[in-house]
Amino acid sequence: MFRRLLIANRGEIAIRVARTARAMGIHCIGVYSEADRTALHRTAMDESVEIGGPLPAQSYLNASAILRAATETRADAIHPGYGFLSEKADFAVRCAEAGIVFVGPPPEAIAVTGDKVSARRAMAEAGVPVTEGVDRVLRSVDEAREVAAHLGYPVLFKATAGGGGIGMSRVDGPEDLAESFEAARSVARANFGNPDLFLEKYLRKARHVEVQVLLGDRGAGVGFVERECSVQRRHQKLVEETPSPAIGAAVRKRLREVAVRGLQSLGYRNAGTVEFLFHDGRFTFNEVNARLQVEHPITEMVTGVDLVRQQLRVASGEGIEVSQNEMRWKGHAIECRINAEDPLRNFLPSPGRVVDFRVPAGGQIRVDAGVAAGSIVPAFYDPLIAKLAVAGSSRETMVRRMLQSVDAFEVRGIHTTLPFHRVLMSDRDFIRGNLWTTMVDDLHLVGRIRSRGPWERQIAEIAAAVAASGRLMSGPTIDLLRSKASAWSAAGRRHLLAGGDHAVPPRRRW
Amino acid sequence: MRFRLVVDGDPRRVEVEQGPEGILIRVDGAEYRGKVRRVDDGIAVRLGSKWRRVRFVGRTVITQDATHEIAISEIEDETSDSALPARSRSVRRLPIRAPMPGRVVRVATRLGLEVKRGDTLLVLEAMKMQNEIAAPQDGTVTAVRVVEGDSVIADQIVAVLEGHRPPESRAGARAGTSSS
Incomplete structure (x- = not known):
């Protein structure tokens, strides 16, 4: 088993992966961006490394920075979690080149499944029933129109490089096709750097x-x-x-x-x-x-x-x-x-x-x-x-x-x-x-949805009282005297007023 | 009245309209209707079926079952806005606010541009989702206060529109296409 695992993710999934890994006796190395210096996932790790700026491309999607962190901390494996680098075949290749195990499928398999058209083809060849559609990239509106007429409306444009529900566009009739085609292409280009689309029959109430x-x-x-x-x-x-x-x-x-x-x-x-x-x-x-x-x-x-x-x-x-x-x-x-x-x-x-x-x-x-x-x-x-x-x-x-x-x-x-x-x-x-x-x-x-719950209802009550009391006439409150201690004393007061440790919580009905 | 109310650290945008029928409170857009009246030591508020008493002691609010720390800022009176001097009564200055914190990924307008209601002014991105900020009414763009790449906070004024008709609705965000 690995001794040192780098978890190339953040948030709940980084914490969830660390929980199991640490229970297995594996030393966990976390990574975090500038925006995540105080993030909770850092506390779930044995150690953590700052890898770059707040934008994903600068940090969690930055393969070089993550591999550098892994090398510096002598990690023998990288768990990518979901999202970010988890389905990037070239990242899996680079891990292998650096002598680090990528916890996931082999890069070839990631490449096939990451391209939706090739995944459809491969599945069909393996005898898996595939949603009715075309197994090729549509080059023009005319080609799309022809395919859509053959499949029967409604149809669904999908980005071949898509994921996370992004880049899908439903078309109900031929009159909307051209516009949807262009819109879906630009969304796909912006998100995946690849405008390629294919078409599937849209299944209602699936x-x-x-x-x-x-x-x-x-x-x-x-x-x-x-x-x-x-x-x-x-x-x-x-x-x-x-x-x-x-x-x-x-x-x-x-x-x-x-x-x-x-x-x-x-x-x-x-x-x-x-x-x-x-x-x-x-x-x-x-x-x-x-x-x-x-x-x-x-x-x-x-x-x-x-x-x-x-x-x-x-x-x-x-x-x-x-x-x-x-x-x-x-x-x-x-x-x-x-x-x-x-x-x-x-x-x-x-x-x-x-x-x-x-x-x-x-x-x-x-x-x-x-x-x-x-x-x-x-x-x-x-x-x-x-x-x-x-x-x-x-x-x-x-x-x-x-x-x-x-x-x-x-x-x-x-x-x-x-x-x-x-x-x-x-x-x-x-x-x-x-x-x-x-x-x-x-x-x-x-x-x-009628309300956001009892807490917001309480805020609404306070707001109504604030307005009715004429409190707004005296202008904004100034927060100069806020000390650390005041939050504690307020919490203590709330706690006591609520009945202390033995309070029976009020019943909720909303 | 519009103001920002922070209760125990939870910041909310509040709008209150008081009419003869009662009081309308909007908390981050969610509406609550009720009644208020003064009582000896505070205000009684009824949002549902029960009257509840609210008292103020400095920055502390005491309700029937808890105390909360509050802060109030950015108080705006809607009526004073239209009574601005040196402006014709038919012209309405309308600040366009960011509905959420995020990053400006596209500025689709410029100073002096005539826009129609629903035209995209700019695109904000937060949490992998792009939100188009559309013009809430026809008008002229009299200020653009952000550039592409800027980070904005919720309620920050990102542009100003001068309209010629009363706004039909508040500046809203349309959940648009997502991005990763």
């Missing part, structure tokens, strides 16, 4: 299901029970669960076999996920995510397998600890993504300082957080600040437990997606397991 796969040294490996991630906005996942409420034992087995076979045919190794669209009882290949995914905890919770541990074992040549025959899963797990975004303002980013952070606790509740009270959420990076997951006997009880857990989760100082999750967990379709990828928009779930 579900998003995916299979976590783990392949060992010689390509033997396991597929896990599927996850469903249909609750999305802007093609980005908000809630994931496992198993899918729509899939029965027969389809589950087929899905798993197809996913494992598909990745094996690519010469894939280590952890990866094969995503499918599930529509009319049929599943078709969508894309491969050649990395550990955000939503991996729910799979861990229902199977008891630590995926990071398995990743590290595969990368160090020790092999997977579980076989397909021994693989068992039990119950149901749900995960909500807590993003620094304001669902009341169309998920507007909400970076800033977290002034209070209280997480739910209890059996079968897992919180992977990247921030704590006092943390700054910089505007430079992904909005995901924490993942809240629950697991237990049945879906029905887990939806209820999630609702309770969301109510007990409090973040002050920035806006989060928690109010959205509260609405979702009370939605009739969601409770019944009737999910589809555009349900957030179709059901106007955001429009049902």
